[in-house]
Amino acid sequence: xxxxxxxxxxxxxxxxxxxxxxxxxxxxxxxxxxxxxxxxxxxxxxxxxxxxxxxxxxxxxxxxxxxxxxxxxxxxxxxxxxxxxxxxxxxxxxxxxxxxxxxxxxxxxxxxxxxxxxxxxxxxxxxxxxxxxxxxxxxxxxxxxxxxxxxxxxxxxxxxxxxxxxxxxxxxxxxxxxxxxxxxxxxxxxxxxxxxxxxxxxxxxxxxxxxxxxxxxxxxxxxxxxxxxxxxxxxxxxxxxxxxxxxxxxxxxxxxxxxxxxxxxxxxxxxxxxxxxxxxxxxxxxxxxxxxxxxxxxxxxxxxxxxxxxxxxxxxxxxxxxxxxxxxxxxxxxxxxxxxxxxxxxxxxxxxxxxxxxxxxxxxxxxxxxxxxxxxxxxxxxxxxxxxxxxxxxxxxxxxxxxxxxxxxxxxxxxxxxxxxxxxxxxxxxxxxxxxxxxxxxxxxxxxxxxxxxxxxxxxxxxxxxxxxxxxxxxxxxxxxxxxxxxxxxxxxxxxxxxxxxxxxxxxxxxxxxxxxxxxxxxxxxxxxxxxxxxxxxxxxxxxxxxxxxxxxxxxxxxxxxxxxxxxxxxxxxxxxxxxxxxxxxxxxxxxxxxxxxxxxxxxxxxxxxxxxxxxxxxxxxxxxx
Numbered sequence: 001x002x003x004x005x006x007x008x009x010x011x012x013x014x015x016x017x018x019x020x021x022x023x024x025x026x027x028x029x030x031x032x033x034x035x036x037x038x039x040x041x042x043x044x045x046x047x048x049x050x051x052x053x054x055x056x057x058x059x060x061x062x063x064x065x066x067x068x069x070x071x072x073x074x075x076x077x078x079x080x081x082x083x084x085x086x087x088x089x090x091x092x093x094x095x096x097x098x099x100x101x102x103x104x105x106x107x108x109x110x111x112x113x114x115x116x117x118x119x120x121x122x123x124x125x126x127x128x129x130x131x132x133x134x135x136x137x138x139x140x141x142x143x144x145x146x147x148x149x150x151x152x153x154x155x156x157x158x159x160x161x162x163x164x165x166x167x168x169x170x171x172x173x174x175x176x177x178x179x180x181x182x183x184x185x186x187x188x189x190x191x192x193x194x195x196x197x198x199x200x201x202x203x204x205x206x207x208x209x210x211x212x213x214x215x216x217x218x219x220x221x222x223x224x225x226x227x228x229x230x231x232x233x234x235x236x237x238x239x240x241x242x243x244x245x246x247x248x249x250x251x252x253x254x255x256x257x258x259x260x261x262x263x264x265x266x267x268x269x270x271x272x273x274x275x276x277x278x279x280x281x282x283x284x285x286x287x288x289x290x291x292x293x294x295x296x297x298x299x300x301x302x303x304x305x306x307x308x309x310x311x312x313x314x315x316x317x318x319x320x321x322x323x324x325x326x327x328x329x330x331x332x333x334x335x336x337x338x339x340x341x342x343x344x345x346x347x348x349x350x351x352x353x354x355x356x357x358x359x360x361x362x363x364x365x366x367x368x369x370x371x372x373x374x375x376x377x378x379x380x381x382x383x384x385x386x387x388x389x390x391x392x393x394x395x396x397x398x399x400x401x402x403x404x405x406x407x408x409x410x411x412x413x414x415x416x417x418x419x420x421x422x423x424x425x426x427x428x429x430x431x432x433x434x435x436x437x438x439x440x441x442x443x444x445x446x447x448x449x450x451x452x453x454x455x456x457x458x459x460x461x462x463x464x465x466x467x468x469x470x471x472x473x474x475x476x477x478x479x480x481x482x483x484x485x486x487x488x489x490x491x492x493x494x495x496x497x498x499x500x501x502x503x504x505x506x507x508x509x510x511x512x513x514x515x516x517x518x519x520x521x522x523x524x525x526x527x528x529x530x531x532x533x534x535x536x537x538x539x540x541x542x543x544x545x546x547x548x549x550x551x552x553x554x555x556x557x558x559x560x561x562x563x564x565x566x567x568x569x570x571x572x573x574x575x576x577x578x579x580x581x582x583x584x585x586x587x588x589x590x591x592x593x594x595x596x597x598x599x600x601x602x603x604x605x606x607x608x609x610x611x612x613x614x615x616x617x618x619x620x621x622x623x624x625x626x
Contacts, residue, residue, distance in 0.1 A: 024123045024233040027052050027061045027243075030169075030197025031217035033097065034079050035069040041219065044226035044245075045082055048218055051245045051252055053087045058230070059122060061088055062129065064197040064215060065095025065169025070465070071102035071109070073381070073399075080112050091118045091129060095169035095198065099135045101440065101466070103399040103423035104382040105302075105344045106135055106319075107359035117147055119154050125233065126158055129167040132176065135319065136302055136344045136384055136425070137611060138471065138486075138509065138553050139570035139594035140177045141170040145613035146299040146320060148181065155189050163192045163263050171196045171214060172207035177571060178592035178612060180272060183208055187270035192263045193238065195231075202229065202242060204259040209271040211261050213240060230254065236263040280591050280614060288586040290619040292605070293331035297324075297613040302344040303356075303386065304597030305609035311368060314617075315354050316609055317343035323356065323364070325371060328601070331617065335371035339364060346386035346427060346597070348394070350408065355394050357383025363396055363404075365411055375411030379404075386427035388435070390449060395435050397424025403437060403445065405452060415452030420445070422465060429474040429481070434495065436481050438469035444483060446498055456498030463487050471509040471555040477517035477534040484511045490522045490532065492539070504539035506530055512558025512565070514579055521558045523567055525551060531565075531582060545582035549575060554594050561600030562622050568595030572610060576620070590614060 029048060035041050052058055063083070068075035076098075083090060092113050099106050110116055116131040130147045134140065143151070158164065164186070170176045172183055172194055186194075194210050200217040213229075220226045225244045232239045239257040246252045281294045297318050305316035312328040319342040325334040341360030348355045353374065354366040359382035365374045380400035387396040393414060394406045403424065405414040421441025428437035434455060438444045442465055446455040460467060467487040475482050481493040484507035492501045506524040513520055513534075519542060522530040529547045533540040547567065554570030564585055567575040572591040577584055593612030601607050601617075608616040 023235070024059060024125065025057050026059055026231050028064055028195060028215045028229040028231060029061060029218050030064040030215045030228075031066040031095070031200055031219065032063070032079075033066055033069045033217070033219060034075050034082070036072070036074050036078060038069075041069075042078060042082060044220060045218060046085065047247065048226055048228055048245050049082065049085045051243070051249065052228075053085070054249070058088060061086060061090040062127070062167055062195075063090065063092040064167055064195065065093045065132065066097045066197060067092065067094065068098050071098045071100070071104075071106075073104055073108045076108050076112050091120070091127075093118075093129045093167065093169055094131045096132070096134060096141060099131070099133050100138060102136065103384070103440075105342045105359035105384040107341050107382050117150050121162070123233075124162060126162055126164045127167065128154060128164060132169045133300075133611075134594070135300060135611075137594050137596070138555050139611065140553075141175055142177045142593050142612060143168065143182055144300045144319065145297065148178070148185070149298055151182070152185055155185055158189050161190055164189050166191060166194045168194070168196050170198050171205070171212060172210065179207075181592065183210070183270050183272070186210065187267070190267040192268060193261070202240070202258055204261075210268045213259060215240075216242065233263075238262065278589055280589075284588070284590070286586070286588050288621050289588055292617040292619055294617075295326065295331055295615040297615070299613060300593075300611055301596065301609045301613055301615065302342070302611060303346040303609075304599065305607055305615050306347050306349055307599055307601045307607045308349045308368060309601050311352070313368060314607060314615070315347045315349060315368070316615055317345065317347060317356060318613070319343065321358060321360070323347070323354070323366060323371065325368070326615075328607075328617070331615070337366055337371040337373065341382065344384045345396075348387045348389045350389040353408065355387045355389060355396075355408070357385060357387065357396055357398070359384065363387070363394070363406060363411070365394075365408070377404075377406055377411050377413070381423075385424040385437075388428045388430040390430040390432075390435075393449065395428050395430050395437075395449075397426075397428065397437055397439070399423035403447070405435075405449070417445070417447060417452055417454060422468065422470070425470050427473045429476055431476065436474045436476070438472065438474070438483065440465055440468045440470040442468045444469045444474070444481075444493075444498070446481075446495075458493055458498045458500070460485060460487065472511055473557045475511060475513040475520060477513055477520065480534060482511060482513075482520045482534070484509055484522055488525055490520075490530070490539075492532075501537050502539045504530075504532065504541075508553060509555035510558060510567070512560065514565075515560050519579070521565055521567075523547065523549075523552060523558060525553060527552065529565070529567060529577065529582060543582040545577065545584070547575060548584065548587065549573060556594065556596055559598050559600055561606070562604055564622070566598040566600075566606065568598055568608075570594045572612075574598055574606075574608060586620070590616060
């Protein structure tokens with residue numbers, strides 16, 4: 001009888017992967033990439049859910065990010081509908097595809113699923129998961145500042161000896177900008193295992209001493225069929241088995257364990273393989289710079305901090321939906337106003353008013369002096385784009401296929417264009433002859449600033465939507481509009497007609513203009529900075545230098561002051577070069593995350609904000625090279 005029972009258990013283990021005798025069994029599903037234009041992605045996940053529901057010994061399910069392909073509201077709605085087919089508890093995390101191209105600024109994901117992090121205990125094992133960016137702005141992965149604060153608070157409540165399993169979409173490696181700080185937090189508790197997705201493969205590795213596992217995509221491509229991982233924990237022994245799900249349920253099968261390890265009596269020892277985390281904020285020192293003041297917010301800052309030098313005030317907004325004003329000279333808090341959603345919109349200040357959009361679907365006008373809400377304008381979807389103010393008009397794009405001009409004083413609609421292809425993210429260029437802005441539908445638009453008449457549409461539709469001119473802030477000089485696109489090109493367009501005058505290799509989304517408008521600066525992905533002439537009708541490079549910033553994908557605009565060019569990077573550094581010849585002057589590491597913007601504020605000072613919550617006022621020396 002015992003032999004027969006043992007044989008049945010072995011057969012069940014091979015067929016299903018979980019037995020009735022193990023302590024804990026859960027499923028890991030990663031990288032489903034649900035796509036409204038690819039029905040097979042939905043069918044594959046539906047079959048996987050059916051398969052999991054049929055296994056009574058699976059305790060719960062974890063979805064490890066990249067649930068959708070483009071983070072659209074439609075795709076998240078599809079995901080919610082499919083995931084509600086589960087008859088077992090499930091926990092979900094976002095990945096870079098859910099957050100970077102999110103038309104709602106990640107708000108729809110939060111509203112739909114109700115959380116962005118989770119922590120629960122099952123059979124005396126605590127499972128902790130956090131979301132990861134990049135949120136809206138292209139950059140390396142980053143666990144958001146508010147999630148780091150949350151993680152720290154959760155870890156402080158755990159019993160010291162309780163085993164912990166950590167889940168994130170990204171591995172705890174250099175793929176994640178702030179992974180060292182995450183590891184240092186996890187090193188304070190009994191961390192035993194880390195699980196991730198992202199790479200679409202099954203692979204075991206060590207994250208500076210923590211046993212770690214990358215889990216395959218749920219998609220069939222490159223595998224024997226759609227699938228997921230079954231994780232068994234019994235008597236402190238852990239096994240990962242790949243489950244293949246086929247259309248005929250009776251044909252589905254489970255491979256033998258491809259990875260096995262054990263919980264240890266002591267926590268994993270964190271052994272940093274490279275240098276220790278750098279010091280930021282007040283602890284930062286640099287021979288060419290003085291940190292006049294710095295703020296570390298309790299949330300991500302997904303847009304630029306901007307200063308009104310006449311009023312001596314700085315305004316910035318965070319992803320908790322708070323808009324804050326501080327004193328320009330000392331950084332002291334002046335006021336805080338809350339919106340109802342995450343903010344990725346860079347504020348615009350004009351005539352003692354602050355204008356910005358929120359993911360709660362409203363455009364806001366605030367009193368600069370006290371933060372009072374003067375008016376709001378409701379739209380149909382979230383706003384992640386930034387406004388431009390010209391005269392008494394506020395120009396801003398939305399995620400509802402609409403670009404609007406609003407009265408700056410009263411907030412009423414002056415005109416709108418409702419045929420935008422895709423959602424809008426950037427800040428438009430505006431002057432007395434045109435307003436130019438791009439979308440995630442591969443298109444760049446020019447409108448008459450007073451009437452809203454469409455002047456022209458430029459597109460690069462031969463490429464996918466991820467190559468759209470959507471994140472670049474257009475600039476204008478010598479009768480030309482200059483943009484960069486993720487197809488790694490810089491374009492010069494005839495400002496009157498929208499026709500392409502020239503295009504050059506290099507670039508991505510970061511661009512800037514010299515003070516005299518004779519040079520346009522373009523940061524490339526591969527460690528180069530170009531200065532192109534704006535007057536020529538062909539691409540003429542005045543200088544090109546090795547940027548020393550290595551692989552670089554940040555979209556932050558380039559700025560100038562005191563004959564220097566300031567280039568923010570996606571990995572927390574700010575570089576300064578001479579405008580005349582591109583010779584490096586200095587560089588400084590300010591954070592682990594994307595540097596959003598470096599606004600010149602006069603007197604050799606820069607106002608800088610970073611994605612991971614820092615705001616700096618920096619003074620620099622002039623005339624001194626590295």
